[in-house]
Amino acid sequence: MKKAILILLVFGKLFWGCAPLPSTTLKTEMSSFKKEGMIAATLSLEDKRMMSEYTLKYEQINGTGSKSLFVDQLNLKKNDFVYNNGQVKFGYSAGDFKEGNKDVYLFNIIKPAGKYRIYELDIFHNSGSQLNQYNYKVPLDITFEIVEGKISYLGEINIFIKDKITKLINSIERDRVKFREINPNIIF
Structure with missing residues (x-):
């Protein structure tokens, strides 16, 4: 019985510990044909729970989106599982680094030029x-x-x-260093 519990714990840790971070697949190429640009940011979670998966959802509120439903469907199929259209998944993993008690995740979004809104975690x-x-x-x-x-x-x-409180903090100096450590092509 103890062996079975130990095996489950080891496999559980491997499974949850191997969930990809957005920083492992940071995209750096922007298409001039699609008129793309990039936003770089970090997400920090206070009172994060183990065994929880986090997904940041966003939407375009105006800009140069495609004019064809067919083109939109083709674009959706080109996105991988981490950067689905309109969301960034953070999986079950700990952050890219810890700052105090919070897990901090690096991510970027490459989309056509326009205004966007992050509306939900x-x-x-x-x-x-x-x-x-x-x-x-x-x-x-x-x-x-x-x-x-x-x-x-x-x-x-x-x-x-727990309190559903959000702050937007300017941590540009710290984040410049952290992004350069992971991908030196992302310079802001």
Whole structure:
């Protein structure tokens, strides 16, 4: 029995510990044909729970989006599982680094030029049993603009999950260093 529990713990840690971070697949190429630009930012979570998956959701509120539903469908199929259209998944992993008690994640968004809004942090908690699975949503209202051919810095989105309190913090000096450590092509 003890062996079975130990094996489950080891495989569970491997499974949850191997969930990809957005920083492992940071994209750096912007298409001039699609008039793309980039926003670089960090997400920090206070009172983060183990065994929870976090997804930051955003939408375009105006800009140069495609005019064809067919083209939109083709673009959706080109995106991978970390950078789906309109969301950034943070998985079950610890952040890229810790600052005090908070996990901090690096991410970027490459999209056509325009105005966008981050509107929600979706949290899926799964401790292994159906009785202990639930979705929890933290409403957000953070607007930003993507400029064609430019890399812009949004800031650190700091979220206190239990209280649903969000702060946008300017941590540009720290984040410049952290982004350069992971991908020296992202300069803002």
